Amino acid sequence: MGYFDISERVIEGDVRVFSVAGDVDFDVAPQLKRRIISRIEAGDRQMIVDLSAAGFIDSTAIGVLVGALRRLSDAGGSLVVVCDNEDVRSIFETVGLESVITLHRSHEDAFAALAHTA
């Protein structure tokens, strides 16, 4: 198991930001899922998942993000993702995931997209 860490903060009053560092695979993706779901259940509706410091991301992690997006959409909320890793972006394009989850290159872009959908 490699290094993995999730940190959280709230910006602009009600936007929950998860900053994920290290590899996000089947071994640790359930931790991310639990953290996100617990915040949704506590009432958070606007979320940014920042993968800027993340390394490898597998299909389990992608499933967590898609699931969280769906839960939030159903509850009238939204989730956006920050990721400027070209390898990850390429994988998303190859399998057509960019139409499901938009990967924003910067935190500012992600926040602007979130504000637009709110």
Place this chain on the structure above:
Amino acid sequence: MHSLRWHTPPERERGTEQAECFSSVELRLPARSSELKRARECVSEAATEFNFDPKASYEFVFAVNEAVTNAIKHGSPDRDGTIGLSIDAEGDSLVCSVFDCGPFVAPTTQADMKSDEGGRGFAFMSALTDDLELSVEPDATVVRLRKRRTAGALVRNA
């Protein structure tokens, strides 16, 4: 033995030379999710040795990681509690086989990218490699992934 194959049409020119120094890799991994990183590191090293470009290397590592995850998640380890992984060079391709000692467990969900469930693994493996072969026996499942080296890789790394 039942065998299923998916073929992805070649998108790139074939390389004309084979990496002469590539050493085959055989690895037994404890069937634990904490071993996934070791599997990825092993495949990444092999891809580098075989002169895959960084994008192809990442794609191959991603695909193999899905196969190893499936073997850990759904497969059965051997009596020592391990699953197997081998990497070989075949012409201008790298071939990775991931094997466990259990029957094949078919995905229970559609390979729908919009789904929030699992089941994307084979879709990724198929999209990111040139050939995916699944061999199924009652006491053995083998996923064989083949990825071709791009024609320019040897030139760039020469």
